[in-house]
Amino acid sequence: MRGPHEVKTVAVLGCGFVGFSWGVVFARHGRRVHLYNRPSPSLDSVTGRVRTALEFLHGEGAITADEVEAALGRVRTFGELDAAVEGADYVQEALPEDLALKQRVFAEVARLTPADVVIGSSCSGLRRADIVQRVEHCPERCLVAHPANPPHVIPFVEIAGDGASEAAKEAAYALMEAVGQKPVRCREVYGYVLNRLQLALIQQALHLVREGICDVPAVERALTDGLGLRWAFQGPYGVEELNSADLTEGLTKYKAYMIEGFQNLGVVEDYDERFVEEAVAAFRPVMEGRDHDEYLEWRDRMIVRTRMLKDAHAREDER
Ligand SMILES: NC(=O)c1ccc[n+]([C@@H]2O[C@H](COP(=O)([O-])OP(=O)(O)OC[C@H]3O[C@@H](n4cnc5c(N)ncnc54)[C@H](O)[C@@H]3O)[C@@H](O)[C@H]2O)c1
Structure with missing residues (x-):
C-alpha cells in the first residue's frame, strides 16, 4: 500500500459537509486534491467553500496567507468519476449515507485504481462488508475512515473495517497522521x-430534560463549563486517574457507585414532536443571539483556538 509520502494526490468523492472539509485537510498538508461531486453544478460552490475554510484557518493564525494560496492551487474539481480518481494515490469517499450508491462507486473506483491505492469510506453507520460487496478488484484495500465533522476543524478519525487488510489499515492510519x-x-x-x-x-x-430533572441550558452548561473543559485534555480514564489517588483506586473505589448508576440512569426509548419543539425553544437562548451559521463559525473558531493551545503545550512538553 502507498505510504503517506507516496500519497501525493487524493481523490475526495462527494463534496458536502464532510467531503469539502476532507479537501481542506489534504490540500493544506501538501496533497493535490481532486474533488468529485454530482450533480456537477454543486462543484461551483465547492472551491469557494474550500477557500472560505482555508481563509478562516488563516484568520485564526493556524496557517499563513501563502499556505492558503498554495493549498488552493492544489485543488481541482471534477464532474466525472474516472477523471477524478485518475492518478490518485488515496481515495476518500464522502458520498451520502446510501448503501447502493456507495456499493456502485466503490466497485467502480476499485476497478479504476491500482491495487495499492487505499479507498476509505467516511460512512457513519454502514458496514464495510456491505459497501465492498460489488468490489472485484482487491476489496481488502477498502476500509472505513470515519471522521468527526468537520475534519478540517476536528482531527479525530476512526480507521475500521474487519475485512480490510492490515497493510491498508496501517497505510490509512499513517496517512491520517501525516495530514495532521x-x-x-x-x-x-x-x-x-x-x-x-x-x-x-x-x-x-x-432523559434529564424529558424527566424535568434540569433544563436544556443546564445540560449544555454541565458540558461547556464542567466536563467539557477537562475532556479536551483527558478522557474518562484520565478523569478517574485524577479523581482518586490513581486510576486503580478510581476504578475500584467508585465501582459500586458506577455500576449502580449504569443500571439506574434511565433510558429514552422514544420522544415525540412536542419534545423536539420544546427542546428547540429551550435551547435558543444558549446561542446568545447567534443564528445557526454564526453559531457554527463561533464553534469552529473556539475549537481551532483550543487545538492551537494544545499544540503549543505539546511543543513545550517536548522541549
Ligand atoms: N455530516 C456529518 O456530521 C458526518 C460525520 C461523519 C461522517 N459522515 C458521513 O460522511 C458521508 C457524507 O456525509 P455528508 O454529511 O457530507 O453528506 P452531504 O449530503 O452533505 O454530502 C454528500 C455530497 O455528495 C454529493 N452526491 C450525491 N450523490 C452523488 C453521486 N451519485 N455522485 C457524486 N456526488 C454525489 C452531493 O451533491 C453532496 O455534495 C456520509 O457517509 C456520512 O454518514 C457525516
Whole structure:
C-alpha cells in the first residue's frame, strides 16, 4: 500500500459537509486534491467553500496567507468519476449515507485504481462488508475512515473495517497522521468509538430534560463549563486517574457507585414532536443571539483556538 509520502494526490468523492472539509485537510498538508461531486453544478460552490475554510484557518493564525494560496492551487474539481480518481494515490469517499450508491462507486473506483491505492469510506453507520460487496478488484484495500465533522476543524478519525487488510489499515492510519489528523483504530461496531460515546451522552441529555430533572441550558452548561473543559485534555480514564489517588483506586473505589448508576440512569426509548419543539425553544437562548451559521463559525473558531493551545503545550512538553 502507498505510504503517506507516496500519497501525493487524493481523490475526495462527494463534496458536502464532510467531503469539502476532507479537501481542506489534504490540500493544506501538501496533497493535490481532486474533488468529485454530482450533480456537477454543486462543484461551483465547492472551491469557494474550500477557500472560505482555508481563509478562516488563516484568520485564526493556524496557517499563513501563502499556505492558503498554495493549498488552493492544489485543488481541482471534477464532474466525472474516472477523471477524478485518475492518478490518485488515496481515495476518500464522502458520498451520502446510501448503501447502493456507495456499493456502485466503490466497485467502480476499485476497478479504476491500482491495487495499492487505499479507498476509505467516511460512512457513519454502514458496514464495510456491505459497501465492498460489488468490489472485484482487491476489496481488502477498502476500509472505513470515519471522521468527526468537520475534519478540517476536528482531527479525530476512526480507521475500521474487519475485512480490510492490515497493510491498508496501517497505510490509512499513517496517512491520517501525516495530514495532521488524530486517528484511532477500532473494530467495526455500530457507531465505532466516537458515536458510541456521544450517543450515551445524548441519551442522558434527553432523559434529564424529558424527566424535568434540569433544563436544556443546564445540560449544555454541565458540558461547556464542567466536563467539557477537562475532556479536551483527558478522557474518562484520565478523569478517574485524577479523581482518586490513581486510576486503580478510581476504578475500584467508585465501582459500586458506577455500576449502580449504569443500571439506574434511565433510558429514552422514544420522544415525540412536542419534545423536539420544546427542546428547540429551550435551547435558543444558549446561542446568545447567534443564528445557526454564526453559531457554527463561533464553534469552529473556539475549537481551532483550543487545538492551537494544545499544540503549543505539546511543543513545550517536548522541549
Ligand atoms: N455530516 C456529518 O456530521 C458526518 C460525520 C461523519 C461522517 N459522515 C458521513 O460522511 C458521508 C457524507 O456525509 P455528508 O454529511 O457530507 O453528506 P452531504 O449530503 O452533505 O454530502 C454528500 C455530497 O455528495 C454529493 N452526491 C450525491 N450523490 C452523488 C453521486 N451519485 N455522485 C457524486 N456526488 C454525489 C452531493 O451533491 C453532496 O455534495 C456520509 O457517509 C456520512 O454518514 C457525516
